[in-house]
Amino acid sequence: MINILIRIKGLINSMKKHIIIKTQFTALHQWSLCNIKKVKFLKELHRHIFFVKIKFIVKENNRELEFFECKNLIDSFINNKLLKPHINPNSSVCASLGNMSCEDIAETILSFLQNKKLPVCYVSVFEDNENGAEVLIDDQ
């Protein structure tokens, strides 16, 4: 019995715990330098829904980091710093990321959260919840 308890305690001690925040936003982006003929349409601004997932390391079980505060901080950064307004020929305004790729977006969000001294360890960004990129900090 004691051996089992020691094993369970060992498992708990080696356990890693994260909170996960997900968000999404709609924006235009482009790959101006694309030289792949079959996907040359990527040179032009095109629209995606970008799906973002962020993991933070926590040790406690009860809102060491509060979900809504984290989500509001991330959404505010995306809307106020990452996205730029773009006026299309129909005069409607869309958000634009310019030439930012999924890798660029993920790195930028990770750096922002690190600069805020938050224990972020993972950010993924997917275009239309299909193809995307992730950045993570080793040993987390």
Ligand SMILES: [Zn+2]
């Ligand atoms: Zn795209």
